[in-house]
Amino acid sequence: MIIRRATTEDFSQMLPIFREVIEGGDAYDFEETASDQDAFDYWFGKGVTSFVAVDDDPVSANQGKVLGFYKIIQNHRGRGSHVANASFMVSRETRGRGIGRKLGEDCLRQAKEMGFKAMQFNFVISTNEPAMKLWKSLGYKELCRLPGAFNHKKLGFVDAVIFFQEL
Amino acid sequence: MIIRRATTEDFSQMLPIFREVIEGGDAYDFEETASDQDAFDYWFGKGVTSFVAVDDDPVSANQGKVLGFYKIIQNHRGRGSHVANASFMVSRETRGRGIGRKLGEDCLRQAKEMGFKAMQFNFVISTNEPAMKLWKSLGYKELCRLPGAFNHKKLGFVDAVIFFQEL
Numbered sequence: 001m002i003i004r005r006a007t008t009e010d011f012s013q014m015l016p017i018f019r020e021v022i023e024g025g026d027a028y029d030f031e032e033t034a035s036d037q038d039a040f041d042y043w044f045g046k047g048v049t050s051f052v053a054v055d056d057d058p059v060s061a062n063q064g065k066v067l068g069f070y071k072i073i074q075n076h077r078g079r080g081s082h083v084a085n086a087s088f089m090v091s092r093e094t095r096g097r098g099i100g101r102k103l104g105e106d107c108l109r110q111a112k113e114m115g116f117k118a119m120q121f122n123f124v125i126s127t128n129e130p131a132m133k134l135w136k137s138l139g140y141k142e143l144c145r146l147p148g149a150f151n152h153k154k155l156g157f158v159d160a161v162i163f164f165q166e167l
Numbered sequence: 168m169i170i171r172r173a174t175t176e177d178f179s180q181m182l183p184i185f186r187e188v189i190e191g192g193d194a195y196d197f198e199e200t201a202s203d204q205d206a207f208d209y210w211f212g213k214g215v216t217s218f219v220a221v222d223d224d225p226v227s228a229n230q231g232k233v234l235g236f237y238k239i240i241q242n243h244r245g246r247g248s249h250v251a252n253a254s255f256m257v258s259r260e261t262r263g264r265g266i267g268r269k270l271g272e273d274c275l276r277q278a279k280e281m282g283f284k285a286m287q288f289n290f291v292i293s294t295n296e297p298a299m300k301l302w303k304s305l306g307y308k309e310l311c312r313l314p315g316a317f318n319h320k321k322l323g324f325v326d327a328v329i330f331f332q333e334l
Contacts, residue, residue, distance in 0.1 A: 031244075076290060080316055082318060143312075148285070
């Protein structure tokens with residue numbers, strides 16, 4: 001697997017993964033009514049830098065396949081622009097293979113290289129156990145819980161969590 | 168003083184107050200390089216509902232003058248859209264007259280009327296003592312501090328604070 005800068009040519013492979021994640025209703029604030037343009041703007045809009053994990057196994061039928069992706073943006077403009085924010089998606093069929101962790105590690109390196117002083121996640125869903133566990137294991141500190149801030153598709157209103165890490 | 172929905176006709180009176188607040192570099196993430204269009208989009212962009220406090224004293228030379236304003240938006244889209252977010256600005260010459268408090272109270276009423284279940288402030292500057300004091304006195308709970316998340320014009324990196332209140 002390699003991780004590289006995403007290009008708009010990757011979008012056709014990213015969109016079905018976006019749809020799959022959104023359909024879960026357990027990790028992102030997007031609803032299923034989100035348009036393809038909404039998805040495109042989210043990953044390739046102004047100020048967004050996206051990266052994709054691609055299968056590069058030359059003997060695999062999946063060579064060139066997008067397995068997951070993440071993006072880095074400024075968490076705030078101007079006087080708050082030294083803190084980054086990131087979002088991640090991994091295809092359902094490749095979950096459990098450590099792709100999320102590799103993306104998370106790469107993201108911290110990239111954000112540092114881009115000059116950011118810290119990384120903040122604004123809206124990690126408290127019931128998303130793999131994410132909660134992963135971010136803690138990568139050194140993120142849970143700063144607080146936002147009570148009932150996420151309308152989970154199956155569980156209703158659940159807390160969202162803010163994570164923070166200096167770079 | 169009355170508080171009413173802002174219209175784009177109010178913008179010419181709002182802009183100098185926006186400029187004055189931004190120039191302080193102690194309360195908002197905007198830098199002085201922000202354009203008039205940035206300011207307009209912030210107060211009248213898609214999904215934004217703004218309100219103005221206007222002097223309505225019929226014997227005052229200031230009748231019709233905009234004293235301050237605030238806006239309400241969804242803090243997150245879709246599955247997070249039941250939580251509101253708000254921003255406030257008051258003209259320097261009218262500070263200390265309780266305009267901020269009246270706007271803050273009105274904002275809570277309006278957000279509730281608009282159907283929001285809670286109000287979250289994402290980026291209150293910890294060194295902005297009048298704001299810190301006001302939000303606490305209006306029932307907001309400090310959820311956490313974002314370490315060094317704001318680049319204060321005079322003080323350098325200072326903490327920002329997340330406030331939350333159910334409606």
